[in-house]
């Protein structure tokens with residue numbers, strides 16, 4: 001008999017989806033453990049190592065037990081674990097809206113096509129902007145409705161870099177693009193003013209969960 005795939009889980013919880021076009025929805029989250037990419041503004045450093053081993057079927061069962069209208073797999077970096085792929089496939093059998101949040105430095109071409117992919121593009125202040133996986137952009141242009149590109153910006157330099165990026169990579173106008181601010185680093189009114197001034201085809205977003213609860217609260 002084939003062994004069931006296992007994953008390392010940091011936490012499974014039920015909360016309000018905070019960042020994406022699904023922001024505000026009740027959502028079940030499976031946070032996989034492990035990353036090490038070293039982004040300067042990482043807000044889930046606690047999930048970068050450790051984790052509890054769990055079978056994919058147990059994680060699916062626990063996530064669907066909340067009865068939420070959407071389920072998100074996040075991290076850490078979920079795609080570092082081979083078990084993330086069968087996990088996403090199995091979740092798609094149970095729930096019509098399955099989201100994946102990924103740091104954007106790994107290819108997503110093996111992810112189940114039913115999954116909505118929320119993909120970070122890391123700007124210069126992250127310290128890892130040279131490691132964005134650009135082949136994902138080609139995939140997104142083939143099936144733009146599957147993708148949301150998320151830029152979390154900390155400065156004017158980041159903003160100008162992101163603005164140039166979305167036009168150079170031709171994702172402006174075809175994919176959903178989310179611009180947000182590193183919590184406490186970039187003034188939201190300032191970011192709004194820049195977007196309005198440039199009339200960018202982007203959706204400004206807050207990290208909703210950090211406004212509802214204390215910004216460092218876990219499990220929300």
Ligand code: SF4
Nearest residue numbers: 035038039042076103
């Ligand atoms: S990819 Fe995500 S989890 Fe990994 S270091 Fe960067 S922000 Fe943190």
